[in-house]
Amino acid sequence: MPESHIRPAHHADEAGLGALDRDTWSPLHSVQPPQQPPYDPxxxxNHRPGHFLVAEDADxxxxxxxxxxxxxxxxxxxxVRQIQGLAVACGARGRGIGRALLRAAFEEARRQGAMRITLRVLGHNQPARALYESEGFVVEGVLxxxxxxxxxxxxxxLMGRSLLA
Incomplete structure (x- = not known):
């Protein structure tokens, strides 16, 4: 199993992130239809490289x-910081990358002075909800x-957790 590491996104990641986003699209987590060519950037x-952390394989x-x-x-x-997107390549799932990205986001949010982190997840996305709950998120509201x-x-x-302690 190849090792991966987490780093800030760069403008040069745009094509790879766009392809990852399209490849992982699912009605389990997306409220919009899949993108069709020509693809938006x-x-x-509103979506700058500084908003993203990426998991990169050794290659x-x-x-x-x-x-x-x-x-x-x-x-x-x-x-407060909010997670507004999390994706892991289909072939890389089951390696703890989603969990590593969450934990890196906690550290980055703390570095930015945040004391709390929130997110929104679709009710039928049980795998994501289980991951978030295992990392300390609790349901704070339901629409x-x-x-x-x-x-x-x-x-x-709507889920959230403290970043204190």
């Missing part, structure tokens, strides 16, 4: 990412039937 004014290939951002621009909310996906109404689950 992965990075834009230099990007096998995962996590997006960590302030949830709002409000000064009263600056102690019942918030999305209509593949013919069914799906809850939007």
């Amino acid at each position: 992965f990075f834009d004014s 230099g290939s990007v096998v995962g990412y996590i997006r960590l951002v302030p949830p709002t621009t409000l000064a009263s909310n600056r102690h 019942p039937g918030e999305f209509h996906l593949d013919g069914q109404y799906v809850d939007d689950v």
